[in-house]
Amino acid sequence: MENEIRVLSTLALMGAVRGLAEPYQAAGGARIDADFAPTLGLLERLRGGEAADVVILTREALGDLARQGTVVADSRVDLARSFVGIAVKAGADHPGIATEEALRATLLGARAVAYSRIGASGIFFAALIERMGIAPAINARARIIPSGLTAELLVSGEAELAVQQLSELKLVAGIEVVGPIPRHLQTPAVFSAGRLSASQRVVQADRLLKYLASPEVAPMLRDSGLEP
CATH class of the missing domain: 3.40.190.10 (Periplasmic binding protein-like II)
Structure with missing residues (x-):
């Protein structure tokens, strides 16, 4: 046309x-x-x-x-x-992520964390958990998708936390955005x-x-x- x-x-x-x-x-x-x-x-x-x-x-x-x-x-x-944030399924408790210590505890305590393999947020998150020294523990039970919307795995029950750009998390119905990962840990x-x-x-x-x-x-x- x-x-x-x-x-x-x-x-x-x-x-x-x-x-x-x-x-x-x-x-x-x-x-x-x-x-x-x-x-x-x-x-x-x-x-x-x-x-x-x-x-x-x-x-x-x-x-x-x-x-x-x-x-x-x-x-x-x-x-x-754009900043990277964390979401949970609608109705779930909002875990603490306001400080690095709280974020560490929340990630380590989650049943499964969903993030993407090739998205900008996924590349950032993989590097972040490496810097925090918790990558092996997180990845042992993570749901790493090739691409797409990680929050969809919250709705399906495959993950307890989803990590992605805040604008991408907001595209999925049936979830709640907890907030951004502490800004001092990320570059927008x-x-x-x-x-x-x-x-x-x-x-x-x-x-x-x-x-x-x-x-x-x-x-x-x-x-x-x-x-x-």
Whole structure:
């Protein structure tokens, strides 16, 4: 379709992109055809030749694509910061995670912790429990999924705790977000967007990028669990 734009986006922006797609089109913008996956999965698909107009990835990944010429460097815009959090099944007690000591006790006391293998949050969490010296104990009973939404394992009963970007946890019904992992233990992920060099819809892509970075979208980002 001529007035349709293809977007490949990290899972962290799924809630926001889905929320803004309809009002954006109603205001005269192109119809957004979006697909969502972890950043590493999207990079593999792009390397395989998948076509798109706009990509939303971590700032670092988007910068690498710009240096390679895959993304137009001066089209890039930063959209939001994201922190990793922990969730439980709806109705379950909220464990303590406010301090490193409380987080350690909660993780070690959990029947099973769910996190993703290739998502930014999963890579961070794997490194965090290594630094904390509890990786063997956690991983011995962890539910590590290849990709996707870890909080779904709370609903199915396969895990007691789920770890992921706050915005990704909030996509799953039947769970409750306990809160972020202590911020001094993590560096927020910054998600950015840019236009692919091979896109044939330059005007539509640049208009969407301008909209994504506008104050108008900031409330949708906040509602989805991100910081504009």
